[in-house]
Amino acid sequence: MPRSEFVKKCLEVTKQAEAGFRDLWTRLGFSCDWDEMYTTIDPWVRRISQRSFLDLHRRGRVYRREMPTLWCPECVTAVAQAETEDRDLPSTFHDIEFPLPGGGVIPIATTRPELLPACVAVFRNPSDGRWMHLEGRTARVPLFDREVRIIADGRVASDKGSGLVMCCTFGDTTDIAWQEEYGLDLRIVLEKSGRMGPLAGFLEGMTAAEARAEVVSRLGASGLLRGGRPITHAVNVHERCGTPLEYLVYPQWFIRILDMKADLLERGAQVRWHPPMFKVRFDHWVENLKWDWCISRQRYYGVPFPLWYCAACGEPILAGEDSLPVDPLESPPPTPCGACGSSESVPESDVMDTWATSSLTPQINARWGERDERQGFLPMGLRPQAHDIIRTWAFYTIVKAHLHGGDIPWRDMMISGHALNPSREKMSKSRGNVAGDPLAALERYSADELRYWACSSRLGTDVVFSEEVLGLGRRLVTKLWNAVRFAAAHLEDYDPSTPAEPRPFDRWIVARAAAVARAATAGMDEYEYSVCMREAETFFWSALCDNYLEIAKARLYSGPGPRRAAAQSALYSALYTVLRLFAPVLVHITEELYQEVFRRFEGHESIHLAPWPSPQEPDADALSAGDAALVVVEAARRYKSEKGLSMASTISAIRVSGPAALLGAVRPFGEDLAGVARAGRIEWTESGDGEGIRAEVSE
Ligand SMILES: [Zn+2]
Ligand SMILES: [Zn+2]
Structure with missing residues (x-):
């Protein structure tokens, strides 16, 4: 079968695989621009890959030499180090x-x-x-x-x-x-x-x-x-x-890189690595390089070298730029031998290492050298990839960007870990140890729950498949659903233009939301999605659900007026903030709730098109006063649970003591505190400086 036929068959198989991936990725909620798909065997991608070879040849960066190469006697082919274990x-x-x-x-x-x-x-x-x-x-x-x-x-x-x-x-x-x-x-x-x-x-x-x-x-x-x-x-x-x-030992084509270690280290330093520790791995790899980059493979399938050899003197005869992509096995060379003039030639039957093409992802996306080349596209913004291919994909991409464009390929690198099975082994289909086969898991867990699990470890660390963590994801999704449904019932008549009289706890939850948005944004700025999730989750469970919702309930259930309007406004703002912080991970539930509750106020077509919460400076006074006031709520809860009382049971009084200034800041919370604690009254007592707020239930 001629290679062109074989490539056609491969493209057919690729189409089917693509459909499978597209289905899976869509179900998992990946945000992809499906118009930007390409395969490394597409004709125009082959052209860019061969263009890269010709460019490196012009620059004197490639050479051919007999070299020992890793060989699989079973598959009868050379293999790359990256394909061995x-x-x-x-x-x-x-x-x-x-x-x-x-x-x-x-x-x-x-x-x-x-x-x-x-x-x-x-x-x-x-x-x-x-x-x-x-x-x-x-x-x-x-x-x-x-x-x-x-x-x-x-x-x-x-x-x-x-x-x-x-x-x-x-x-x-x-x-x-x-x-x-x-x-x-x-x-x-x-x-x-x-x-x-x-x-x-x-x-x-x-x-x-x-x-x-x-x-x-x-x-x-x-x-x-x-x-x-x-x-x-x-x-x-x-x-x-x-x-x-x-x-x-076989004649191989190499890209000369050993003489430019210093340049490559410099390029590596110009890229921002997230997390930064992985730059060390790149540096070690470059410093310890012992071989130039061997790019030939004795295989049938792949991007062919765009060249022939003179049958008389052995000189390579390169393809012309206008004939790319070319398969020398199926086309004659453009010219006779430049060295001896012979018109007899032998095609190069080897193909290029897959990394020789995969290292060109920025150039492919920029349509480098094509009629529709995108100007100003390079360097690109971000390379997301796992840590096991730093010395291949990341390294080779940096090499190519340096050689072709004298630049870095992208400004940021985001290095993730692997999914491990419960025995902490890397999951791979060939080993049959895939505990978390995504399609099988999708039968039992929602995409949001799977995403919650996948984002549960810090960037760069491996994440172990865990039913327990998936369960936490399920619990969060359910709680989010219930909390927003509860809020929705009280937001039906919400009108942001109604005059409101915010109470201290309203100001506190808004300040808390601002503080969490700042911390979550700082995490996201470093691509630490797990930090964003952890911040948002703590805020949601503790500040919003356990405390604010309980505190605001009385006013939410009361009749219309500025007091109810203030609770509505604070609740709306806090929920909308946390929903957007959850949105990158819990993509489906947040979108559903946004459409149902928030869209009519915000107007954005989707929560995924809404602006990220602005990381404003939180109101520090409102924050510290509210945090201090919560001591009173906790004291009442502790008392009731120790006595085996229901949280709804009433108590006669709570004695609150603290230094004058702090006590003065907490006193305005009194009415809400008495309400949520179901206390008949609150007694305020000044104590010495240097202490915090103390609260004690008195019979
Ligand atoms: Zn083999
Ligand atoms: Zn010749």
Whole structure:
């Protein structure tokens, strides 16, 4: 099947998946501009991706080199580091004897005896006293009878095995580093098919597992095997299929980045990181970069490189900008070879790493280089993403923005955590441990309840799937519904133009609402939605429902007039404020209640289009006086609950004492206090300075 056909099929599947996502996201209340959808395989996105490659080529930023690359023998493809994971797998540590020329043997422990034909050196730690005498000597590779150097290097772990290790092409990343640093031979024994090649001698044609068994059996027969110990160790596998990965050497395209670490650190510093601790992770990644960015993948599906190679001299022939997107497998090059003039060419069959395109999200959104390019669009405002792809998505996007535009890609980064299952494991479909499969959970919990749970942890921290937290969400949604329904009954005749006589508790709840709006807004300014929720929730449950509603009830039930109007006005304002603070998380219930109660006063089409509560300076006097007055309410409640009395039962008097100034501030609350406490009277007594308000029920 030609790649263009395959891409067409993929686009069809993508369309279906898109519909599924759209349905789910809509049900979950995501606010998306569905006109801005794109896929990385759309023709115009492929064009921008190839344009990026051509631009980097013009700037001398890309080069091609033979390099070891991670390879999945099962899927027969190169894979990116980001697609691998470590799994604990059982294996055997084989103790193998390497003969020394001139007599004697040295023991080497390995889990990969099938790599003996790929062995190019033996390494020891220079500080390991046991092997000092091997300085400058060589060893013979058993069964294959080749002589290799014994080299001292501090990276050898003296406490593992015998303290001697073999270096092969390639067992792991240390082997790759050693090969490069010590100029060791390349002995590639594993082929792309995952089978042993001609350099493996008698193992040729076998899989790695077959070759391992054969080598162990032959070593045993020749008396070169001292023994084996079963172990369980972490093996780097392909996440998708679980196959242990190999390294192959293959020509790859790279973007040169190692020479611009300082620039990248500077770009990272120009971005505002939320929470700031994740900038450290970015900095460490940049500081410890050891490789340029390998962008080629030996795969069928992906964005092709826009180039061919001259069949005569091997020079790359680049596609013209006007032919993008181009698939060199299906189109001829625009010109003969610029170096030798030959018109014979070979298409590049590799495709680009998916990050090579995903790193262009700002440029894609800006339609970079397209006819409808959006001017002044970059840098964008915000990149929301999780913490596990800082070194890929965030890093590569910063690289591309720096190289193409000499700028940062966005001004703010908002880094979230992961959803964990109750055993605190990252939930992933391939592992089948999805306790919180969103669609299944939507059958049992409302979208608002799920959103409440998802926003329950601080930005950047993981959130554990918890029925308990979902239950708290349900409780809040129910309480919100009941509170607004109760208020609605008393707001039916609410007319903001009615003259009102606000009482101190009215001023207090309005000041409390202003204070909570400030704190919640400060949280939101740092993208801390959980802070906003916590502030709003505390205010709602405690100040508004437990206290103000109880205090204002008497006036709300009374006949029309300025006293009732004042309670209506304060209640309306406090509820409308907290509803808007809840709105980003509890999207559905707040919208429903807004439409029912607030829209006719506010006029905005939706609560999600209403202005955010303005974070005004709260009236500090009203706030502190009201907080002090609540001591009286609490004393009455405590008294009644200790005596097992109903909250509606009456008491004869409450004695309130405090320093003169504070007492003077609380006295105006007297009527409302007596009302809510059902107290016959309140007795005011001055006490010494330095104390707060005290209240005591007297029989
Ligand atoms: Zn695989
Ligand atoms: Zn040529």
